[in-house]
Amino acid sequence: xxxxxxxxxxxHLEDFVDSLVVKGAKQSDVYDAIVEEIAKLRIAYERDPNPxxxxxxxxxxxxxxxxxxxxx
Numbered sequence: 001x002x003x004x005x006x007x008x009x010x011x012h013l014e015d016f017v018d019s020l021v022v023k024g025a026k027q028s029d030v031y032d033a034i035v036e037e038i039a040k041l042r043i044a045y046e047r048d049p050n051p052x053x054x055x056x057x058x059x060x061x062x063x064x065x066x067x068x069x070x071x072x
Contacts, residue, residue: 017031
């Protein structure tokens with residue numbers, strides 16, 4: 001990744017905000033919503049730093065039958 005990733009981030013954010021403003025949102029409301037969502041993402045990351053491992057449809061482990069009441 002290049003050293004100018006922040007420039008690219010800013011460009012993408014500007015495009016994203018502009019796309020929502022064109023649809024009728026107020027720019028200040030979009031900024032506020034982005035800040036709120038980032039706060040939620042930070043909290044989620046603290047709880048689970050690698051959520052990709054928990055994605056739906058991932059292979060589940062086979063349940064263990066090594067308990068006293070399990071059938072042979």
